[in-house]
Amino acid sequence: MKDITVKRQDFDRYLVPTYAPAPFIPVHGRGARLWDQDGRERVDFTSGIAVNVLGHGHPALLKALREQADHLWHVSNGFTNEPALRLAKRLVEATFAERVFFCNSGAEANEAALKLARRVASDRFGQQKYEIVAAGNSFHGRSLFTVNVGGQPKYAEGFGPNIEGIRHVPFDDITALRDAVSERTCAVMLEPVQGEGGVIPADADYLRAARELCDTHNALLIFDEVQTGVGRCGELYAYQHYGVTPDVMTSAKGLGGGFPIGAMLTLARFAAHLTPGTHGTTYGGNPLACAVAEAVLQQVDTPAMRSGVHERHTCFVESLDVLARRYGVFGSPRGLGLLLGCPLTERYAGQAKAICNIAADEGVMILQAGPGVLRFAPSLVIDASDIEKGLSRLERALTRFLGDRQ
Numbered sequence: 001m002k003d004i005t006v007k008r009q010d011f012d013r014y015l016v017p018t019y020a021p022a023p024f025i026p027v028h029g030r031g032a033r034l035w036d037q038d039g040r041e042r043v044d045f046t047s048g049i050a051v052n053v054l055g056h057g058h059p060a061l062l063k064a065l066r067e068q069a070d071h072l073w074h075v076s077n078g079f080t081n082e083p084a085l086r087l088a089k090r091l092v093e094a095t096f097a098e099r100v101f102f103c104n105s106g107a108e109a110n111e112a113a114l115k116l117a118r119r120v121a122s123d124r125f126g127q128q129k130y131e132i133v134a135a136g137n138s139f140h141g142r143s144l145f146t147v148n149v150g151g152q153p154k155y156a157e158g159f160g161p162n163i164e165g166i167r168h169v170p171f172d173d174i175t176a177l178r179d180a181v182s183e184r185t186c187a188v189m190l191e192p193v194q195g196e197g198g199v200i201p202a203d204a205d206y207l208r209a210a211r212e213l214c215d216t217h218n219a220l221l222i223f224d225e226v227q228t229g230v231g232r233c234g235e236l237y238a239y240q241h242y243g244v245t246p247d248v249m250t251s252a253k254g255l256g257g258g259f260p261i262g263a264m265l266t267l268a269r270f271a272a273h274l275t276p277g278t279h280g281t282t283y284g285g286n287p288l289a290c291a292v293a294e295a296v297l298q299q300v301d302t303p304a305m306r307s308g309v310h311e312r313h314t315c316f317v318e319s320l321d322v323l324a325r326r327y328g329v330f331g332s333p334r335g336l337g338l339l340l341g342c343p344l345t346e347r348y349a350g351q352a353k354a355i356c357n358i359a360a361d362e363g364v365m366i367l368q369a370g371p372g373v374l375r376f377a378p379s380l381v382i383d384a385s386d387i388e389k390g391l392s393r394l395e396r397a398l399t400r401f402l403g404d405r406q
């Protein structure tokens with residue numbers, strides 16, 4: 001296989017053009033650094049969009065994957081398996097949840113959560129209780145149900161009739177939420193920190209109000225923690241930071257540290273509604289994925305990780321603030337833990353992609369969160385020296401970006 005040489009142009013030739021990948025191809029990663037086909041090294045502040053929580057090639061994850069690969073790869077859900085049982089037990093012990101459903105991605109975890117909410121409401125209160133209330137400018141995945149709930153029309157347009165029974169409210173607006181939730185509501189779905197929408201943390205009062213409204217109206221509170229979970233925001237899950245407990249929570253991205261896995265977590269009394277045959281997926285609970293995720297949690301769910309994320313948060317925020325004042329391209333960072341966003345100033349509005357491209361060329365990979373926000377989601381264990389190196393490369397990129405615009 002290796003004798004076939006591939007280049008970036010082959011993407012345009014052989015792949016469905018759903019993405020527009022960078023001009024270089026990463027081939028090797030260690031810690032917070034990546035090397036491309038030409039041997040060029042870059043500092044990675046993206047972690048594959050908040051996925052590689054332990055960086056690239058973490059020894060504990062390599063060990064877990066190799067050991068499990070020697071034993072058993074896949075058996076189907078006609079059987080259970082040890083890694084899935086161990087991972088579920090660990091998730092239940094570490095969170096509010098009592099039951100776990102495994103799948104392969106964030107969209108699938110949210111799909112399961114939404115189907116669960118509709119099923120619970122239909123079983124308990126009848127067919128008219130099916131409305132889902134969600135925030136505008138959210139992101140919940142790319143399945144038809146989740147693009148409809150996400151409330152960004154551009155992702156749902158042109159794919160046929162919309163799914164009915166979804167209401168959108170402006171994020172972080174308690175009054176609007178109160179007006180939207182009713183006896184017909186089966187669930188309120190929120191990201192505790194909107195990730196794709198621009199790294200916008202919810203107010204604790206807002207999440208508390210959502211909790212109360214759900215209790216009053218017998219609706220399930222669903223937190224989409226696909227991006228905020230697995231240590232990203234400082235606690236294992238962001239709801240623990242806010243002190244507001246959902247009925248259903250979804251996790252993916254960081255959960256596998258780079259190996260695909262998703263999970264929908266809930267309480268036993270709700271889980272009971274998804275009886276055999278009501279939902280499922282072939283790869284859900286795959287032993288390789290679960291063995292890696294177990295190793296991820298073992299590393300991430302520790303007091304040392306929490307304080308490490310806090311320290312790195314402070315370091316990033318202080319340095320980004322300096323760059324914000326010095327160059328005037330973006331404002332002060334917002335966000336929690338190591339999910340940070342810097343909104344571009346009015347003058348440079350909409351140019352996030354251009355800045356990301358220059359940064360990659362200068363040797364540091366960063367993300368956008370929409371066209372108006374630069375997003376930083378580094379490994380939770382990134383070294384101080386890599387942070388410093390990445391930020392000084394970002395500074396060079398900002399100088400070049402401004403130079404190009406003289």
Ligand SMILES: *Cc1c(COP(=O)(O)O)cnc(C)c1O
Nearest residue numbers: 105106107139140141195226227
């Ligand atoms: C990325 C993301 C998803 C979708 O996850 P996939 O694994 O791409 O399906 C859902 N919700 C949030 C908050 C996300 O950030």
